[in-house]
Amino acid sequence: MIEIIQADGTREQAVIAAMRQRAAEQNSEIERAVRAVMEDVRARGLEAVRECSLRFDGREPYEITREQMEAAYAACPPELIRAMEHAAANIRDYNEKLLHRSVEWASPDGGRVGRVVRGVTRVGIYVPGGTAAYPSSVLMNAVPARVAGVEEIVMVTPPTENLSNAVLAAAKIAGVDRCIAVGGAQAVAALTWGAGFIPRVDKLVGPGNAYVATAKRLAYGTLDIDMVAGPSEVLVIADGSADPRFVAADLLSQAEHDKLASAVLLTTSGALAEAVRAEIVRQTGYLSRSEIMECSLRDFGCAIVCRDLEEAAALANEIAPEHLEIMTEDPRALLPAIRNAGAVFLGAWSPEPLGDYLAGPDHVLPTSGTARFFSPLSVESFLKSMSVIEYSRESLFPIREEIIALAETEKLTAHANSIRVRFEAAGARGEGK
Numbered sequence: 136m137i138e139i140i141q142a143d144g145t146r147e148q149a150v151i152a153a154m155r156q157r158a159a160e161q162n163s164e165i166e167r168a169v170r171a172v173m174e175d176v177r178a179r180g181l182e183a184v185r186e187c188s189l190r191f192d193g194r195e196p197y198e199i200t201r202e203q204m205e206a207a208y209a210a211c212p213p214e215l216i217r218a219m220e221h222a223a224a225n226i227r228d229y230n231e232k233l234l235h236r237s238v239e240w241a242s243p244d245g246g247r248v249g250r251v252v253r254g255v256t257r258v259g260i261y262v263p264g265g266t267a268a269y270p271s272s273v274l275m276n277a278v279p280a281r282v283a284g285v286e287e288i289v290m291v292t293p294p295t296e297n298l299s300n301a302v303l304a305a306a307k308i309a310g311v312d313r314c315i316a317v318g319g320a321q322a323v324a325a326l327t328w329g330a331g332f333i334p335r336v337d338k339l340v341g342p343g344n345a346y347v348a349t350a351k352r353l354a355y356g357t358l359d360i361d362m363v364a365g366p367s368e369v370l371v372i373a374d375g376s377a378d379p380r381f382v383a384a385d386l387l388s389q390a391e392h393d394k395l396a397s398a399v400l401l402t403t404s405g406a407l408a409e410a411v412r413a414e415i416v417r418q419t420g421y422l423s424r425s426e427i428m429e430c431s432l433r434d435f436g437c438a439i440v441c442r443d444l445e446e447a448a449a450l451a452n453e454i455a456p457e458h459l460e461i462m463t464e465d466p467r468a469l470l471p472a473i474r475n476a477g478a479v480f481l482g483a484w485s486p487e488p489l490g491d492y493l494a495g496p497d498h499v500l501p502t503s504g505t506a507r508f509f510s511p512l513s514v515e516s517f518l519k520s521m522s523v524i525e526y527s528r529e530s531l532f533p534i535r536e537e538i539i540a541l542a543e544t545e546k547l548t549a550h551a552n553s554i555r556v557r558f559e560a561a562g563a564r565g566e567g568k
């Protein structure tokens with residue numbers, strides 16, 4: 136059951152503050168537990184990973200062979216393979232359009248400058264698997280990495296019953312190189328420092344629960360990470376024209392991910408808020424993960440009745456949700472007012488699960504207000520660039536004195552010398568210049 140709150144400048148602020156608090160990475164108990172796991176893995180390597188994996192997931196880590204991936208693919212129903220291939224094609228298409236290609240041009244001084252773009256060498260992708268199987272997250276992590284030209288993609292996912300044929304088939308479709316059954320903070324630590332057969336990676340991406348999100352944050356610096364993608368969130372902005380069945384269904388679609396998930400309605404219509412509340416009760420009655428949904432809606436769900444859509448947009452920007460749905464008479468008209476969200480869904484026929492599975496943009500998105508500064512996972516997350524400079528004698532000559540003047544101002548005589556020596560007669564060095 137969700138609480139209905141009348142926006143009055145203070146009550147809704149208290150709700151927003153509570154949602155920020157929920158951020159797992161701020162939870163000191165989780166952070167203490169994660170630190171202990173990571174320090175243990177750093178000190179004792181694979182032995183510690185084995186012990187943690189047994190303790191938290193009931194199984195030791197292991198590597199899935201290519202033959203097992205092939206067999207899993209063959210065992211999946213053809214309609215599921217078709218759907219995954221379709222999703223992978225859309226993700227590939229979207230990311231190819233975003234791909235920053237290398238560029239080079241003539242500089243104002245007549246040299247050539249530019250940059251070349253390369254994929255990160257070895258990337259780890261985390262695929263959650265504690266309470267649900269996420270073949271879609273395999274595609275959303277790995278396909279953009281492949282488009283970026285990453286050399287080696289190492290997938291990790293907990294060794295639970297959620298490591299299904301569908302997850303392995305998705306790994307094959309997306310072109311994952313190695314697939315290792317290990318999850319939680321122990322997986323993050325192993326990929327950070329290397330542990331036995333689990334290799335160290337340059338960058339780790341992907342969503343996960345509070346333990347995974349905290350571990351990634353602690354690992355940052357030793358490796359690069361994409362963002363903090365923790366428990367799922369949805370915020371719907373709706374006016375009186377919205378269908379309460381659709382609004383309730385979309386709120387529930389994210390509430391079912393995790394007891395820490397959040398689902399918020401901002402509406403200009405008190406009547407819609409009441410109708411959505413009733414719909415939530417009705418629909419929860421026939422959905423399978425009702426216990427999780429009831430917890431997340433009770434703790435991190437609410438409907439806030441706003442004075443107008445401008446107030447709703449301002450609140451949404453403050454919350455910076457992972458997913459923002461706009462179900463108003465003219466959804467696109469509100470888009471210019473939105474600054475902070477992981478992904479925006481416009482109109483009644485763009486439900487959040489469309490983005491989770493098939494539209495093409497990634498479903499790995501910033502959570503807990505971090506959409507204020509993080510962007511969705513994409514091909515760009517797997518790229519790095521190097522600048523390239525190429526001048527000739529003729530293009531360097533006219534600017535030599537300026538470079539020398541700048542170097543001498545910094546008292547870096549070797550820098551100045553590097554330029555000067557090129558324009559001296561051979562053998563003129565050491566003559567007191």
Ligand SMILES: NC(=O)c1ccc[n+]([C@@H]2O[C@H](COP(=O)([O-])OP(=O)(O)OC[C@H]3O[C@@H](n4cnc5c(N)ncnc54)[C@H](O)[C@@H]3O)[C@@H](O)[C@H]2O)c1
Pocket residue numbers: 168191192262263264265266267269272293294317318319320321342343344345346347364365366367392393396457498499500501502
């Ligand atoms: N933001 C996104 O893009 C996105 C996408 C998909 C899923 N999600 C989120 O990912 C999460 C998936 O969570 P999950 O739990 O199903 O899978 P998960 O793989 O993230 O976490 C499972 C792991 O947590 C560790 N763990 C569990 N309890 C622990 C404890 N008490 N101490 C130490 N470690 C412990 C275990 O090692 C286990 O392997 C959900 O919160 C979901 O909302 C987010």
Ligand SMILES: N[C@H](CO)Cc1c[nH]c[nH+]1
Pocket residue numbers: 269271272366367368389457491498499500
């Ligand atoms: N909504 C999740 C991100 O918060 C992604 C997902 C995967 N499968 C279903 N949903």
Ligand SMILES: [Zn+2]
Pocket residue numbers: 367388389392488491
């Ligand atoms: Zn989802």
